[in-house]
Structures are given as C-alpha cells and as structure tokens.
Amino acid sequence: MFKILRKRELAPDIYLFEVEAPRVAKTANPGQFVIVRAYDKGERIPLTIADYDKRTGSVTIVIQALGASTRVICSFEEGDSFVDFAGPLGQPSDFIHFDPDKINGKRFLFVAGGVGAAPIYPQLKYLKERGAVLDVIIGARSKELLILLDEIREKVDNLYVATNDGSFGYKGFVTCVLEELISKGNQYDQVIAIGPMVMMKSVAESTKKYSIPTIVSLNTLMIDGTGMCGACRVTVNGKIRFTCVDGPEFNAHEVDFDEAMLRLNMYRSEEQKRLVDIERKHHKCKIGRTM
Amino acid sequence: MGTLKSRVAIAEQSPKERRSNFNEVCLGYNIDEARLEATRCLECKKPKCVEACPVSINIPLFIKHIKSGDIAEAAKVIDLDSSLPAVCGRVCPQEIQCEGSCVMGKKGEPVSIGKLERFVADWTIKNHLELTTKSSKRNSRVAVIGSGPAGLSCASDLAKMGYEVTVFEALHMPGGVLVYGIPEFRLPKSIVEEQINQLKRIGVRFELDVIVGKTITVDSLMEEEGYGAVFISTGAGLPRFMGIPGENLNGVVSANEFLTRINLMKAYQGDYDTPVYIGKNVVVVGGGNVAMDAARSAIRLGSNVKIVYRRSEKELPARAEEVHHAIEEGVEFCFLTNPVEILSDEKGWVNELRCVKMRLGEPDSNGRRVPEPIPNSAFSISCDMVIMALGTSPNPLIINTTKGLKSERWGGIHVVNEFGKTTRPGVFAGGDAVTGAATVILAMQAGRKAAAAIDEFLRERDSKHFNFSSAN
Numbered sequence: 001m002f003k004i005l006r007k008r009e010l011a012p013d014i015y016l017f018e019v020e021a022p023r024v025a026k027t028a029n030p031g032q033f034v035i036v037r038a039y040d041k042g043e044r045i046p047l048t049i050a051d052y053d054k055r056t057g058s059v060t061i062v063i064q065a066l067g068a069s070t071r072v073i074c075s076f077e078e079g080d081s082f083v084d085f086a087g088p089l090g091q092p093s094d095f096i097h098f099d100p101d102k103i104n105g106k107r108f109l110f111v112a113g114g115v116g117a118a119p120i121y122p123q124l125k126y127l128k129e130r131g132a133v134l135d136v137i138i139g140a141r142s143k144e145l146l147i148l149l150d151e152i153r154e155k156v157d158n159l160y161v162a163t164n165d166g167s168f169g170y171k172g173f174v175t176c177v178l179e180e181l182i183s184k185g186n187q188y189d190q191v192i193a194i195g196p197m198v199m200m201k202s203v204a205e206s207t208k209k210y211s212i213p214t215i216v217s218l219n220t221l222m223i224d225g226t227g228m229c230g231a232c233r234v235t236v237n238g239k240i241r242f243t244c245v246d247g248p249e250f251n252a253h254e255v256d257f258d259e260a261m262l263r264l265n266m267y268r269s270e271e272q273k274r275l276v277d278i279e280r281k282h283h284k285c286k287i288g289r290t291m
Numbered sequence: 292m293g294t295l296k297s298r299v300a301i302a303e304q305s306p307k308e309r310r311s312n313f314n315e316v317c318l319g320y321n322i323d324e325a326r327l328e329a330t331r332c333l334e335c336k337k338p339k340c341v342e343a344c345p346v347s348i349n350i351p352l353f354i355k356h357i358k359s360g361d362i363a364e365a366a367k368v369i370d371l372d373s374s375l376p377a378v379c380g381r382v383c384p385q386e387i388q389c390e391g392s393c394v395m396g397k398k399g400e401p402v403s404i405g406k407l408e409r410f411v412a413d414w415t416i417k418n419h420l421e422l423t424t425k426s427s428k429r430n431s432r433v434a435v436i437g438s439g440p441a442g443l444s445c446a447s448d449l450a451k452m453g454y455e456v457t458v459f460e461a462l463h464m465p466g467g468v469l470v471y472g473i474p475e476f477r478l479p480k481s482i483v484e485e486q487i488n489q490l491k492r493i494g495v496r497f498e499l500d501v502i503v504g505k506t507i508t509v510d511s512l513m514e515e516e517g518y519g520a521v522f523i524s525t526g527a528g529l530p531r532f533m534g535i536p537g538e539n540l541n542g543v544v545s546a547n548e549f550l551t552r553i554n555l556m557k558a559y560q561g562d563y564d565t566p567v568y569i570g571k572n573v574v575v576v577g578g579g580n581v582a583m584d585a586a587r588s589a590i591r592l593g594s595n596v597k598i599v600y601r602r603s604e605k606e607l608p609a610r611a612e613e614v615h616h617a618i619e620e621g622v623e624f625c626f627l628t629n630p631v632e633i634l635s636d637e638k639g640w641v642n643e644l645r646c647v648k649m650r651l652g653e654p655d656s657n658g659r660r661v662p663e664p665i666p667n668s669a670f671s672i673s674c675d676m677v678i679m680a681l682g683t684s685p686n687p688l689i690i691n692t693t694k695g696l697k698s699e700r701w702g703g704i705h706v707v708n709e710f711g712k713t714t715r716p717g718v719f720a721g722g723d724a725v726t727g728a729a730t731v732i733l734a735m736q737a738g739r740k741a742a743a744a745i746d747e748f749l750r751e752r753d754s755k756h757f758n759f760s761s762a763n
C-alpha cells in the first residue's frame with residue numbers, strides 16, 4: 001500500500017498528491033511516469049512523476065478527474081492509500097544524458113497544456129540547476145484551470161500564459177504564443193511540449209517549419225507499462241514503438257499524431273459506461289452516508 | 292478383467308454451456324473415476340512415460356498409489372519432481388510428452404496421466420496436505436525476479452532449504468503468465484493463488500510493483516540490499532507484430548493485451564474498471580496456445596471467431612485438447628492462410644483483413660516445411676477486431692541494466708550451463724527468459740535446477756569465507 005501524505009487542490013478537478021513510495025523516489029528521473037491502481041478492482045493508469053524527494057521517499061503526481069479511475073483517485077484524502085504505485089517507468093528525458101556544457105547556457109522552450117504543466121516541473125528544476133535558460137508557455141482553457149504558476153515562475157527566465165477564453169494572459173492557443181516568440185527572433189535549442197495530443201501535434205507542426213528540435217511526451221493508452229501488452233504502440237519515424245519502454249518522450253517531428261489520437265479513443269464507449277456506473281455507485285454511497 | 296482400452300470419461304462443461312462462462316471446462320475426476328483410470332496403467336518396468344516427462348515424475352508409482360486409494364502418498368511422489376502439479380496436470384502438452392509415449396497409446400488411448408496428476412494435486416489442496424518441511428535456517432538472502440512458474444519453483448525450493456527468499460514482481464499480482472495469460476477456464480486463478488499462498492506459508496516474501504531494471508537493479512540488490520544470489524525469471528513477455536500495413540488501427544490488439552485485460556484485470560466481470568473491446572467478428576492470427584486462449588475468450592464474450600494460421604492443422608503448436616475444445620466451442624479455422632494487410636473504415640476502425648493462401652514448401656533447417664504464398668490467391672475476411680498471437684520474446688530491460696550479463700543475439704539471457712549459471716557470479720537465470728517462449732513445465736524445471744545451483748554457490752562462498760576467516 002502506498003500512502004497519500006499530502007493532497008492539494010490545484011484547480012477544479014485537478015489535484016496534487018504526494019505519495020509515500022520510497023523505491024520509486026530513489027530512482028526517479030525527470031520525464032518518467034508511474035502506473036497506479038487505486039483499489040483492488042481498479043485499472044492500471046499511467047501518471048507522470050511531477051516531483052520526487054529522494055530524502056523523504058515521496059513522489060508527487062498531479063491528476064485531473066476525467067473518467068472512472070481518475071475520479072476515484074481524486075476523491076482520495078490524506079491518509080488513504082493506492083494499492084499499487086509502480087515505477088519509475090519509461091525513459092528519462094534525453095537531456096539527463098547530456099554533458100553539463102550542452103545544458104549550461106542553452107535555451108529551452110517548454111510548452112505545457114492543461115495538467116501538462118505538472119510533468120514539466122521536474123525537468124525545469126533539473127535544467128535550472130545546470131544553468132539552462134528556460135522559457136515556458138503554459139496554456140489552459142481558462143484562468144481557474146491554470147496550475148502551478150507560482151512554482152514554475154520561480155524556476156524559469158520567462159513565463160508566458162495563454163488561455164482559450166482570454167481570462168488570463170494571452171487569449172488563444174499556446175501555439176500562437178510559440179509562433180509569436182519565434183517570429184520575434186527568439187532562438188531555442190530545444191522545444192519540449194507536454195499536454196493534450198492535439199496541442200503537441202500543432203506545436204510539432206510549428207517547430208518543424210523552423211527546424212527546432214522538439215520533444216513530446218506521449219500519453220497513449222497503457223496497461224502494464226513494461227512492454228508486455230503493446231497497447232501503447234505508436235508509429236515513430238515509420239516504425240512501431242512502445243511508448244512505455246521506448247518513450248514516453250519522442251522526437252515530435254517523427255510521431256504519427258493522427259494515428260496516436262485515434263488510438264486514444266479505442267475504448268471510449270466502454271470508458272463512458274464505466275464512468276456512469278461509478279458515479280451511480282458513488283451517488284448511492286453519499287445518500288447512504290447522510291441517512 | 293481386461294484392461295480398459297479407452298480412458299475413463301471425464302466430466303466437462305458442455306460446449307454450449309461453457310461458451311457463455313469463464314468457469315473451468317474440465318471438471319476433473321472424482322476419486323472413483325481416478326482409481327478406475329489408474330487401473331489402466333501397466334506399471335511398466337521401463338516406463339516410456341517417465342522418459343518423456345521433462346521432469347521425470349515417477350508416473351507408475353504415483354498412479355499405483357492412486358489405485359490403492361492412498362492419494363497423500365501419490366502426492367508425495369509427485370512432489371519429489373514437480374512443485375506445480377495442479378498447474379502442469381492442466382496445461383502440459385501431454386500428448387507430446389508423458390501421454391505421447393505411454394504404451395497404452397499403441398493399441399488404444401494412453402493413460403490420462405495429466406488428469407490423474409491434476410486429481411492428486413487438487414486433492415492435496417482440498418485436504419490441506421502440507422508436503423513441505425522446512426529445513427534449518429540458512430543465513431543468506433536470495434532474490435528471485437519474476438513470479439512465473441520458473442520463479443515460483445525456484446523460490447519454493449530455496450525456501451525449503453532454509454534461505455530467506457524475496458520474489459520481486461513487476462505486476463500487481465504474482466504468477467506470471469499463469470495469471471495474466473492463461474484464462475480462468477483452463478487454469479482457475481484460485482489454484483495459482485493457492486500455490487502462492489503455500490510459498491508465503493513457508494516464508495517466501497513477495498514484493499510486487501517492483502520493476503527490476505527500473506525501480507531497482509540487480510546490482511543494487513546485490514550491492515546494497517545484501518542478496519547473495521539472484522535468479523532472473525522474467526519470462527518472454529514482449530509481443531511480436533507482423534509489420535504489415537494497418538497493424539496500429541483501432542480494433543487490432545496483441546493477444547497479450549486482450550488476455551491481460553481479461554485475466555489480470557478481469558475486464559469481463561462487471562465490477563472491474565478496466566475496459567475491453569469485443570468485436571462481433573474477430574480474427575485471431577496464430578496457432579499456438581496463446582491464439583487458442585484469445586479465440587476462446589472472445590467466443591465467451593459473444594464474438595464469432597476465426598483463427599488464421601499460415602501452416603496446416605497438423606503443424607498447430609497448441610495443445611491438442613485446446614484445439615479440440617476450440618472447435619467444439621465454434622472457433623472456425625482458416626489454415627494455410629496469412630494476413631498481408633489490415634484495412635479500416637473512415638473512422639480508423641478495422642473492417643477487413645487481406646490474406647493470401649499459403650502452401651507448404653521445402654523443409655527448413657529444423658525440418659519444418661516452410662509456408663510460402665500462393666501467387667494471386669489474395670482474398671479478404673471482413674472483421675471488426677484482429678488479435679495478433681504471433682509469439683513473444685524476452686524483455687531486454689534486465690540485460691540492459693545489469694553489469695556483466697551476456698545475452699543471446701535473439702534477446703535471451705546467455706547461460707553457461709544447464710543450471711542457469713550466467714556470466715555474472717551469483718546471478719542465475721531460467722525459464723522463458725533463457726529459452727524463449729516455451730512451456731510451464733520447462734520453466735518450472737529451470738527454476739528447480741537453478742535453486743540447486745544457487746544453494747551450491749552460496750555454500751561454496753560461505754565455506755571460502757569461513758576458511759579465510761579461520762586462517763587469520
């Protein structure tokens with residue numbers, strides 16, 4: 001059992017959990033993820049590691065309540081436990097293999113959408129400590145869905161914010177900001193984009209025009225996370241790759257996003273049915289409690 | 292009374308009944324039936340059956356005990372050579388092993404050795420017979436990586452020798468293929484659970500959710516956590532794909548994904564969260580046990596199922612009983628057929644499998660006739676799901692993260708002798724991780740051999756250590 005040490009609401013339906021998982025914390029690196037199971041009949045779902053503390057043995061995840069599993073998890077409180085919390089999985093971000101001088105003074109641009117703001121945090125932390133220059137664009141549908149702004153601002157040189165409805169920062173998509181920064185003459189050695197598949201696709205299209213090396217972190221379907229099922233397969237540079245073991249980060253300009261987006265919907269109707277069942281069950285529990 | 296030519300019939304769920312449930316197909320012998328079947332054994336002086344059993348169980352002796360009604364004694368005989376009889380009695384390819392060589396098979400049907408073994412094992416579980424006696428404690432820790440049949444049997448033997456054993460498993464449930472691959476209707480999960488509980492009772496620790504090579508490494512186990520020896524039994528779990536166009540379309544899955552959703556995640560039971568997609572018309576590609584399991588699971592979830600196999604019926608690698616059951620349940624076979632492309636509707640969902648007809652050509656170096664496409668024989672099967680059951684290969688994770696471990700070119704772990712010794716001192720390996728996808732009984736045997744070798748290795752190390760310190 002993996003105990004929840006801290007829970008924090010970051011935005012409506014988005015929560016941060018700090019979880020006791022000493023083995024994972026000890027070997028975690030930026031870019032990796034965990035697979036968790038909430039309870040004994042729960043599914044295995046992947047979540048990016050948003051922070052880790054090797055000293056205290058805790059791992060932080062940020063999770064958005066979307067469907068059955070994420071809703072159950074978001075209803076957990078401090079002191080509750082996950083039955084399973086396995087990781088760190090996937091390859092660490094490429095830059096952890098770089099020589100220090102390949103990081104020091106180099107300019108990185110991060111583009112994060114929605115909960116994607118959480119997984120960029122350990123990457124920013126790592127790069128900042130090694131002298132990189134960091135620009136970040138964060139996007140969300142509206143102001144109240146922006147998360148971790150203060151934490152991120154502290155680690156970066158320039159922070160740009162975009163909301164679809166214009167309730168905060170630029171009105172529009174993160175890619176508009178990206179295009180603007182580039183057309184203003186900003187030079188970047190590396191772009192890293194993490195967020196919804198459509199966002200990563202359009203970032204990839206933009207940076208391809210300017211030939212800026214770009215990395216995306218793919219959120220494909222997963223079950224085991226160890227290479228055993230192939231549910232997470234994607235086409236990269238014309239070849240089948242398994243996101244859980246070969247990724248989750250890939251060269252954005254080589255990913256077949258259209259295929260990846262279709263594959264994300266493979267179980268959509270089953271998932272929606274499950275959500276209805278779970279909500280009905282929860283509803284019943286609540287009625288039971290007030291009586 | 293002459294010896295019965297045919298086997299004593301065994302109770303099974305009727306095909307019609309079992310098409311809509313996941314309960315075990317074969318219901319097993321009762322004691323009277325088992326004793327009657329046992330009378331068919333001639334107790335050969337030079338038993339061919341024993342030669343053909345990979346672990347050389349003393350078959351005539353355990354059957355003799357069944358004849359006389361002493362099942363506990365029969366269990367002790369089996370236990371000398373097998374630590375998973377409830378499993379092997381159910382899943383061994385008996386027709387090419389023990390039963391394939393039984394002399395009774397020459398004129399009639401061979402003795403039902405597997406079913407008798409299963410009867411004894413189930414009786415042992417039902418009657419809570421503990422066969423194991425633990426010997427005195429040995430002050431060494433051994434780490435077993437992977438909890439499939441190889442890992443479980445290695446852990447079992449080492450624990451009985453008195454070692455402190457921890458099994459590290461990547462998934463949230465121990466058992467390997469026995470829990471994530473082989474379906475409930477062939478191998479009830481309660482039986483695997485019982486085998487694992489037996490290990491827990493003799494002190495084996497299980498640490499789940501630990502991916503060795505990621506969470507920890509073989510090096511950290513030996514250098515930081517004080518494990519004197521390690522046994523790697525991580526199986527061969529990576530699914531293969533064909534590399535044909537359309538393989539990533541929606542509705543195309545590996546058998547591992549389909550079976551994992553069903554077996555490990557229990558997606559077919561209403562109160563579990565994991566979804567599973569079930570086509571109306573499903574094509575399974577392959578001819579092994581994995582293909583049969585996928586096909587028969589799909590049948591149970593309401594699909595019409597075709598199996599597409601590139602060789603002929605004679606070459607099907609699956610257990611004979613499973614092929615027989617699959618046919619009874621309504622699986623349709625398309626032999627000498629090979630897929631070349633998968634097509635989709637406008638929403639990206641599979642709707643057609645393009646195939647070509649094959650014929651068997653010249654034998655290859657292994658003597659198997661190589662299938663080759665017949666020109667201009669392309670045709671289509673319309674379907675809304677394709678399950679790829681093309682075989683699996685070992686996961687390179689541990690080889691890539693462990694110092695001094697050599698691998699084979701095809702990905703298996705290189706061992707230097709039949710006891711699973713690797714190129715790194717103190718590290719042993721066995722099962723599918725070494726041989727490639729094989730069988731439960733071979734994995735179990737590899738685990739037991741490695742346990743013996745690990746014991747020898749640790750005793751030698753301790754005696755050297757002792758000599759060294761007494762010389763000072």
Ligand SMILES: Cc1cc2nc3c(=O)[nH]c(=O)nc-3n(C[C@H](O)[C@H](O)[C@H](O)COP(=O)(O)OP(=O)(O)OC[C@H]3O[C@@H](n4cnc5c(N)ncnc54)[C@H](O)[C@@H]3O)c2cc1C
Nearest residue numbers: 045046047048063064067068069070219220221222264271
């Ligand atoms: C490497 C990786 C890292 C991720 N990191 C985060 C994160 O840090 N925070 C976060 O909130 N979400 C993250 N996700 C997405 C998260 O796993 C899904 O939102 C979650 O599984 C949805 O489960 P559900 O039952 O609540 O919703 P459902 O209603 O079952 O599914 C909603 C949608 O989520 C996706 N999804 C469903 N099941 C899975 C699955 N088993 N694996 C992957 N995606 C699935 C599908 O697109 C689906 O249509 C990550 C995904 C991946 C692959």
Ligand SMILES: Cc1cc2nc3c(=O)[nH]c(=O)nc-3n(C[C@H](O)[C@H](O)[C@H](O)COP(=O)(O)OP(=O)(O)OC[C@H]3O[C@@H](n4cnc5c(N)ncnc54)[C@H](O)[C@@H]3O)c2cc1C
Nearest residue numbers: 437439440441461467468472503526722723729730731734
């Ligand atoms: C669907 C299916 C049906 C089959 N039917 C039959 C049959 O009828 N008869 C028969 O004899 N054989 C059958 N087989 C083959 C048989 O199951 C295998 O040969 C056998 O299970 C191999 O045992 P193993 O212990 O080597 O590995 P596995 O059973 O594969 O177990 C390996 C375990 O190691 C774990 N693991 C892997 N990597 C790591 C890591 N890095 N860290 C920690 N843990 C790890 C895995 O999660 C897994 O639990 C079947 C196989 C399949 C897939």
Ligand code: SF4
Nearest residue numbers: 344379383388389405
């Ligand atoms: S272990 Fe397998 S081969 Fe040996 S006797 Fe039992 S069923 Fe037959």
Ligand code: SF4
Nearest residue numbers: 332333335340393394
């Ligand atoms: S070969 Fe057949 S008859 Fe002879 S001992 Fe073995 S099981 Fe009995």
Ligand code: FES
Nearest residue numbers: 225227229230244
């Ligand atoms: S999640 Fe199963 S292979 Fe990647």
Ligand SMILES: [Mg+2]
Nearest residue numbers: 067068069271
């Ligand atoms: Mg879900």
